[in-house]
């Protein structure tokens with residue numbers, strides 16, 4: 225099961241196929257977001273490690289977020305065990 229570690233907080237267990245934003249929000253940890261559809265870029269996060277546990281970014285997302293950035297609402301967790309460490 226993928227695990228998200230956000231801003232050094234407690235580990236968040238998540239399901240493959242879900243984005244980063246939903247589990248972080250459900251955990252009660254504060255994350256900036258607005259549209260939840262990949263438009264506003266408010267949810268941009270830096271992937272500290274574990275990016276290999278995420279589906280590759282769409283080219284337009286990669287262009288807007290840079291090499292270590294993702295939109296939390298668009299970054300989908302892959303199946304398997306692994307920790308994705310994220311900061312905002």
Ligand code: FES
Pocket residue numbers: 257258259260261262263264265266267268295296297298
């Ligand atoms: S919440 Fe707007 S791009 Fe993710």
